[in-house]
Amino acid sequence: MDIISDIKKPENMVYGRPALLTDNVMHYCPGCSHGTVHKIVAEVIEEMGIQDRTIGISPVGCSVFAYNYIDIDWQEAAHGRAPALATATKRLCPDKYVFTYQGDGDLASIGTAEIIHACSRGENIVVIFINNGIYGMTGGQMAPTTLLGMKTSTTPYGRDPKLNGFPLKITEMLAALDGTAFITRQSVHTAAAVRKTKNAIRKGFEYSMKDVGLSFIEVVSTCNSGWKLSPVEANAWMVEHMFVKYPLGDIKDVLK
Amino acid sequence: MTEKILMKGNEAIAISAIRNGVDGYFGYPITPQSEVMETLMKEKPWETTGMVVLQAESELSSINMVYGGASCGKKVMTSSSSPGISLMCEGISYMAGAELPCVIVDVMRGGPGLGTIQPSQSDYSQSVKGGGHGDYHCIVIAPASPQDMYDYVDWGFELAFKYRNPVIILADGIIGQLMEKVELHPVKPRRTAEEILRDAPWATTGKPASRQRNIITSLSLDANTQEEFNRKLLAKYETIKENEVKFCEYHTEDAEYLFVAFGCSSRICEAATDILREEGIKAGLLRPVTLYPFPEKKIAGLAGQVKSMMSIELNLGQMVEDVRLAVNGRCPVGFYGRQGGNIYTPEEIVDEFKKFNNLK
Amino acid sequence: MKEEIIIAGFGGQGVLSMGKILAYSAIMQDLEVTWMPSYGPEMRGGTANVCVIISDKKISSPIITRYDTAIILNQQSLDKFEKSIKPGGLLIYDPSGITRAPERTDIKIYSIDAIEVAASIGNAKVYNMAVLGAYLKARPFLEMKNVVKGLEKSIPARYADVIPKNREAIEKGMEQAKLVLE
Numbered sequence: 001m002d003i004i005s006d007i008k009k010p011e012n013m014v015y016g017r018p019a020l021l022t023d024n025v026m027h028y029c030p031g032c033s034h035g036t037v038h039k040i041v042a043e044v045i046e047e048m049g050i051q052d053r054t055i056g057i058s059p060v061g062c063s064v065f066a067y068n069y070i071d072i073d074w075q076e077a078a079h080g081r082a083p084a085l086a087t088a089t090k091r092l093c094p095d096k097y098v099f100t101y102q103g104d105g106d107l108a109s110i111g112t113a114e115i116i117h118a119c120s121r122g123e124n125i126v127v128i129f130i131n132n133g134i135y136g137m138t139g140g141q142m143a144p145t146t147l148l149g150m151k152t153s154t155t156p157y158g159r160d161p162k163l164n165g166f167p168l169k170i171t172e173m174l175a176a177l178d179g180t181a182f183i184t185r186q187s188v189h190t191a192a193a194v195r196k197t198k199n200a201i202r203k204g205f206e207y208s209m210k211d212v213g214l215s216f217i218e219v220v221s222t223c224n225s226g227w228k229l230s231p232v233e234a235n236a237w238m239v240e241h242m243f244v245k246y247p248l249g250d251i252k253d254v255l256k
Numbered sequence: 257m258t259e260k261i262l263m264k265g266n267e268a269i270a271i272s273a274i275r276n277g278v279d280g281y282f283g284y285p286i287t288p289q290s291e292v293m294e295t296l297m298k299e300k301p302w303e304t305t306g307m308v309v310l311q312a313e314s315e316l317s318s319i320n321m322v323y324g325g326a327s328c329g330k331k332v333m334t335s336s337s338s339p340g341i342s343l344m345c346e347g348i349s350y351m352a353g354a355e356l357p358c359v360i361v362d363v364m365r366g367g368p369g370l371g372t373i374q375p376s377q378s379d380y381s382q383s384v385k386g387g388g389h390g391d392y393h394c395i396v397i398a399p400a401s402p403q404d405m406y407d408y409v410d411w412g413f414e415l416a417f418k419y420r421n422p423v424i425i426l427a428d429g430i431i432g433q434l435m436e437k438v439e440l441h442p443v444k445p446r447r448t449a450e451e452i453l454r455d456a457p458w459a460t461t462g463k464p465a466s467r468q469r470n471i472i473t474s475l476s477l478d479a480n481t482q483e484e485f486n487r488k489l490l491a492k493y494e495t496i497k498e499n500e501v502k503f504c505e506y507h508t509e510d511a512e513y514l515f516v517a518f519g520c521s522s523r524i525c526e527a528a529t530d531i532l533r534e535e536g537i538k539a540g541l542l543r544p545v546t547l548y549p550f551p552e553k554k555i556a557g558l559a560g561q562v563k564s565m566m567s568i569e570l571n572l573g574q575m576v577e578d579v580r581l582a583v584n585g586r587c588p589v590g591f592y593g594r595q596g597g598n599i600y601t602p603e604e605i606v607d608e609f610k611k612f613n614n615l616k
Numbered sequence: 617m618k619e620e621i622i623i624a625g626f627g628g629q630g631v632l633s634m635g636k637i638l639a640y641s642a643i644m645q646d647l648e649v650t651w652m653p654s655y656g657p658e659m660r661g662g663t664a665n666v667c668v669i670i671s672d673k674k675i676s677s678p679i680i681t682r683y684d685t686a687i688i689l690n691q692q693s694l695d696k697f698e699k700s701i702k703p704g705g706l707l708i709y710d711p712s713g714i715t716r717a718p719e720r721t722d723i724k725i726y727s728i729d730a731i732e733v734a735a736s737i738g739n740a741k742v743y744n745m746a747v748l749g750a751y752l753k754a755r756p757f758l759e760m761k762n763v764v765k766g767l768e769k770s771i772p773a774r775y776a777d778v779i780p781k782n783r784e785a786i787e788k789g790m791e792q793a794k795l796v797l798e
Contacts, residue, residue, distance in 0.1 A: 052462045057324070067471045073460035075327040076473035077320065078350045084317040085324030089460070091308045092280050092330045096462055114320070117313035262640050262649070262769070288655055373655070434678050435636065435651035437643050520678070527677035601681050 018042040020051060024068045031231025033221030034063055036188040037130060040198040041101070042070045044205060054097040055089055057082040059111075061103035062136040080111025083118035086125045090208075097205055099126035105135045108144040108170045115174070122179030122213035126204040129171070129216060132223040133242060140226035144168040147245055152226070167245055171218045175252040181213035183252040187220045187243075189235045200250075212254055220246050259440045265405040265431040268438050269335060269361055270295035272409040273307070277446040279330035280308040282321035284340060287373040288429040289363035292335040305446055315340040319347030319360070326356040327472040329452040329459030331413050335361035337429075338379050339370060341387070348422055349388025352489075353474025357416030357456075359409060360394070361425045363432035366597045374597020375429030377519060378571035383424045384548045384578070391486055393493050395423045395500065396547040398518040402436045410444070417455060419496055426547060428570065430520035430599070493549075502545040503554055507533065511540025513613060514558055515605075516579050517568040518544050525568050527602035528609065537615065547575070555582035564613055566590040568605055617672050617757065620680045622697055624665035625689025625713065630744030633770065634687075635666035638748060641758050641766025642670040650678040663692055687751060689713045708750050708793070718796075725797040726754050733788045741778070742785035749789020 020042040028034045045054050051072055058066040060079035067074035077085045082100035090098040107115050107129050118125065134152055135141040141154040145167050149158040159167075175183040182204055186197040197219055204215030220242050224234035250256075263271065269292050273281055283293045293311060301307035308325075312318040318334045325332030336344060341362045351358060364379045366372035383396045395415050399405045405427060412423040453461060463469045476482045506526055508514065513532075515525040522543035532539035542558065544551050559565070564587055567576035576591040583589050590612040594600045600608075610616065621638070625631045632653055639649040653666045667683075669675050686701050688694045688709040698718055701707055707718055707725045718725055733746035752758060763786065767779055 052464045055328070055460045055462065064475060067469075067473065071463065071469055073463045073470045074472070075324060075460055076354070076471065076475055077323070078346055081316070081320035081323070081347070084312070084320035085327065087310070087317075088280060088282060088308075088321035088324035088332065089328055091310065092325050092332070093328055093461075113313055114317055117317065260643065262636065262643055262651070429655070430652065430678065433653055433655050435639065436649065436675075436678075524677040524679055530676065599679050601679060602677050603681075 018046050020046045020071045022069055022071050026069060027065060028062065029225045031222065031224040031234060032062070032136075033132065033188050033219065034130065036194060037128065037197070037219055037221070038066065038069050040188070040194060040201060041099075041128065044198060044202045045070070045072060045097075048202070048205060050097050050205070053095065054099070055093070057085045057089070057098070057100040059100070059102040059106040061106045063101055063103060063130065064137070066101050080106050080109070081114055082106070083111065083114040083123070083125070083127065087118050087121070087123045090123055090125050094124070097126070097208055099128060099205070099208075101128045102130070103136070104129070104131045104133065104143045104145040108168050112170070115170070116177070119174045119177045119180045119214050119216070122181075124208045124211055125214055126201070126208050127214065127216045128201065129218040130221050131218055131246065132221040132226070133167075134223050134226040136223045136226050140223075144170070145246075147241055169246070171216065171246075171251060174216055179213045180216060180252060181207050181254045182215040184216070184250045185218040185220060185246060185248050187238070187248055189222070189238060207255070210255070218246070220248065260437045261440060262435050263402055263438050264291055264433060264435050265399070265402040265427060266291035266363065266433070267295045268402040268406040269409060269425075270299065271440070272406040273333060274299055274301040274305060275440060275443045276410040276413070277305065277331065277444040278307055278333060278409070278413070279446055280310070280321075280325045280332040281334065282310050282312050282318045282325070282332065283334050284312050284315045284318050284336065286315075286337045286340045288365060288375070288432050289335050289337050289361065291432070292361065307446070315343040316346065319344035319351075322358045322360070323347055323351055323354070323356060326351065326358045327354070327460050329456030329461060331447070333359040333361070333409070335363065337363045337365045338367050338376070341379060341382065345382070345388035348394065349386075349390050349392060350474050351422045352388070352392035352394065353390060354472050355420040356422065356472065357413070357420050359412040359416060359423050359425060361427060364426065364428040366595065372597040373429070375520065375599060376570050376595070376597060377428055377521065378574065378595070379426065380547065380569065380571060380574035383426050384550070392489065393548050395419065395421055395496060395549075396426050397423065397502075398426045398545060398547050399431055400519050400522050400543065401431065402434060402438050405431060406438050406440070415500065419492055420458075421492065421496075426519065428519050429597070497549040500546060501549045501551050501554070503551040504543040504545060506541040506543070507538075508540040508542060508558065510538055511558070511561065512538040512563050513540070513609070514562045514565045515539065515541045515568055515609075516544070516555065516565055516575070517541065518547060518575065520599075521568050521570060524600060524602055525605060528605040531602055531606050532609065539609070544575075550578050550582070552578070552582035555579060556584065556586075559583040559586040562587060564588045564590060566592060566609060566612060568600070569593045570599065571595060619670045619684050619755065619757070620682070621668045621670070621685045621687065622665055622680075622683045622700075623668065623687040624663065624693030624697055627664040629664070629689050630741070631664045631689065632666050634744040634748050635668045637745075637763075637766050637770045638751070639668050639670070639766075640769045641763040644762035644765040644769070645758055647672055648675050650675050652678045663690065665693065685751065685755065687747060689747065691715050694718065706754055708747065708754060710747060721797065723797070724754065725795075726750050726793045727796050728789055728793045730789065733785055733792060736788065737781055737785055739778075739781050742782050745782045745785035746789035746792075749786040749791075750793035752786065753790040753793045
């Protein structure tokens, strides 16, 4: 026991849970990317020292309960409407850091109008977009970003473009809008990828105070439950298939 | 001396918002209420009071901007007309569920569907009974003049914040388009950040170390938690019914016959009452000012006094259901309405009144 | 007193603004007013009309279908509203806007060639003020000083330089209005 408390000295600390993550046990499936993204969002807010100036908008979808996990003020939006809430929040409280956290069903399907117009107006907000190509919360239905041939509960024979249309690359679409400042696509499947995503999220938060427009960070993610793969298999499948359709890297940066 | 200005009901909403310290307006153009946003844009209040005015991409977005603004404890509002309000019903239900204060102006036009752009009162049931999903009520107040439009913005916010509940100002194309002189009351400044912290301690104002995080949500997956919340809402609605009923009476003290009418219809019925009184028929008028809470006790009381009541509405008969519930069979209750944007004249109402009451 | 007026013509003839200036002038004389336009598709280039009620008492119904005065600027409006003037009421019309003369004999009728007045002043936009002048002559219950105040209140400050021409048109309209039927 003495040995353990001896080791747990601050000077020996190399890694810890961010203070802004609450003690609530996450409801996410083991292997899900949400937990990692939540952690780096909490780290960014903590490192920037902006807990009392940050307002998060959570979506409808698996991350509807994001407000249970990051210790900041939250608004829970109706399905797809988070960018509208964020727009008003930022315009009425310009000294606050305002971000939405949305999945692909929320942002790229039911909420397309809200995200496109928030981008087009150049709202000074941050959008964190979790793209796992499936509806997780409702049990694995087709999402707008579901890959061709991919099996879901509403495309049991694989996504067929004749029947179900094509995967939507909404991030590239948004990059074409004049109101967006920083658009990037990242992932969190390796330690290096996590670091890159964290840096991108931090850059988004910083840009949101520079009056340059909207920052949009897509995180290509896994849904091992929905994909019916183990976490390790899911990561491999994502690299092999998702990254082909959704290649990683910065797409737009107006300050570069 | 307070200034008196000739203005449209729609303009009065906009000017009142600026002068009563409203923080934000989010809307989408639709006839017959587009003057609300046009007036705000012309007045540029962001340069004077700092009020935010934004044209959204849809009514869906407008109401969700209102949701976001209200979550921050700000006084925020929107306005629309019938089809736009239908689109907003999702957001209104969420705001009722998250107990968010806001003011929504509905300048009604004829429906269903795209309908007409002429005046109507056919959103009574939508506003008073719900509109969106779930067990909830908005507080609904019905102006009958541009002056009411001006006054009800501030009153609406007072009620909205007192009860943490959406308030609907249920107007119609006549009241929106009608110009009359409006008395401008002294200016009320916007609330300071400190005042918002005091008045809306529940708001998402940024979490300091000293308090728990504030979460604005309408979600509870647990049935018992949700039921407990539903019953909390019920208790709130009961308090509202107890405290906030408002109505206007015209010649009710000795009335043998009663008109019940709200908004523009109440003014037309006032003229009909005058015509009948000149003929020696003791008619009276009850104008519900709050449609929710409905003046049911007052109507129940008058049911024991009058020979009959008539509900006069620009629809197929919506409020009349509430009048009948309040009367509970104690006197005959008739209805006369016009639809599609057509408006009755006082003489027409007098004729229908006589038919219903078998009077010459 | 209570005066129920309809003003009707084509969109662009200044029907709504004439009604507004009349209503504002009455407010300046401490009278009660309502101004209710027809609105909707007809605003887009078709006919436009507005009902103005002026009273020394609170006004109940803003909706009227019988008029003490009809101010008529085109044929469609004459066809539609001539029959709705109360017996003993007043009709004011611009002869250049109509092809058929009024038929009523139980009302007082004035005509005003407002185009000529506007032309003599050199500003087509004061057309409606010439018509208003004819009305003020036929129904002399508003003091000129209140009409001028009404003008000032109705016209945005940035256009204040047009007020003298509008006033001139009102005065010329008063002079040139012709009594057609007593």
